[in-house]
Each structure stands twice: as C-alpha cells, then as structure tokens.
Amino acid sequence: MATLSLGNQTIFTQSGNDAPVMNNGILNFNTTNHSFTVKGVDAPIVGANYSTSDDANSGQLAIYNGNTKLWGITEGGWVQNPNVPYFHVEKDDVSSYASGGEIVFNVSALDNTNGYNTSTGRFTVPVSGTYFLAFYGLKRDPNYINGVFAKNGSQYRQNQFYQYHVDSSEQNIVHISTLMELSAGDFVSVRLDAIGGGDFYFGPNKHNGFLGYLLG
Numbered sequence: 001m002a003t004l005s006l007g008n009q010t011i012f013t014q015s016g017n018d019a020p021v022m023n024n025g026i027l028n029f030n031t032t033n034h035s036f037t038v039k040g041v042d043a044p045i046v047g048a049n050y051s052t053s054d055d056a057n058s059g060q061l062a063i064y065n066g067n068t069k070l071w072g073i074t075e076g077g078w079v080q081n082p083n084v085p086y087f088h089v090e091k092d093d094v095s096s097y098a099s100g101g102e103i104v105f106n107v108s109a110l111d112n113t114n115g116y117n118t119s120t121g122r123f124t125v126p127v128s129g130t131y132f133l134a135f136y137g138l139k140r141d142p143n144y145i146n147g148v149f150a151k152n153g154s155q156y157r158q159n160q161f162y163q164y165h166v167d168s169s170e171q172n173i174v175h176i177s178t179l180m181e182l183s184a185g186d187f188v189s190v191r192l193d194a195i196g197g198g199d200f201y202f203g204p205n206k207h208n209g210f211l212g213y214l215l216g
Helices: none
Strands: 002-006 009-014 027-030 035-042 059-065 068-074 086-090 095-097 107-111 122-124 129-140 143-151 154-163 171-182 187-195 199-202 209-214
Touching: 129 187, 143 171
Parallel strands: none
Antiparallel strands: 002 009, 027 035, 035 059, 059 068, 086 107, 086 209, 095 199, 122 187, 129 171, 129 199, 129 209, 143 154, 143 187
C-alpha cells in the first residue's frame, strides 16, 4: 500500500500493484501571505521556427500564485520558469576607462527585476543563489587588462585578459565572466584594476555590456 500525504492530510491511498490513482483536480497550498495552486493545464506549443516543433497537444504540470504562472514542466520534460532574475545593461556614451575605473552602464536593455541601478552601476540581487555574471567591451592596443567583479563593494574575483598583438591599432572585444554565490540584498558591480596598455573602451555601437542571471 502506498499513501501520499501533505502535512496531516492524506491525498490518496493506493493498494495493490495494479491500482493507479487518478486525480484530475487541483492542489492548493497556503502560506500566511500567499496561496499556491498546482494543476495540469493545456499549453500548446506554437510558433516554432518553420513549425517543426509545434505541438498542439502539449500540456504542463504548473504552479500558480493566483493567476500568475510561476513554473511549468511539459509532458516531454521541457521546463518553463518565467521569473528567473536576469539583466543586461549597456553604455551609449563614448568613454574610455583607465586603471581603477568603476564601470557604470547607463542603459538597461533587459532587467526583469529592475535590480540594476544605472546611476551607481550596481545590480542588487532579488533572491539568493548562484549567478552567472559577465562584462565585455572593446580593448584597444596590445597588452593586458585586469577586470574585477565586486560584491558589496569589495573585490570578489579578478580575471586577467591578455592580448598577444604587436600592432597598436588592433582592437578586440574582451569578455570576462564568473560565477558568484550571492544572497538576497547583495549587490555586484564591475571595474578595471589595471590596464597594461591602450584603453578598455565603451561607446554607442553595442560593443559593450554587463549581464547576469540566476543559475539556481
């Protein structure tokens, strides 16, 4: 015999090996301030490229907070999580940075939690977890840069990028990334601690940015 219970409430009891239990209803869970609903929903997949992956019969096991869908998994195992925190910001003014310059991006391209402050250059974490973070820009002239990820104003990790070019006119897009364990309320920013030669350049042509998202 198998029994499924939630707290002190028995949802169903199964006896025997060939007695599957069917439940076509919904489950409601309440906290002090919120109500959550678990249910099966029809969720057709449409609009895929060239219609090769359309599935009019697709459904999901989904979790809702009121009318807001928080999470779903399809019958094929595809997971939908609409509210993973992410941001991507840019600079649209022409500027170059020397050693020690903190980088403040003034244009928010994507930011579903409104966590990035375009005046301070800080992204404030809305929920605890492991985050992927990266920034990129145009490196002019040879030699190296030391890019720093800061957590709550203090250095968390420094990455060095080195350009092996002898021509001072060379330009490359430099990309520096890291993983960071963060708690809700922490803030992250990026800066340059050292430049061996030339400039790390930002301008209005979309060759710069700072981005991040929650991995889990």
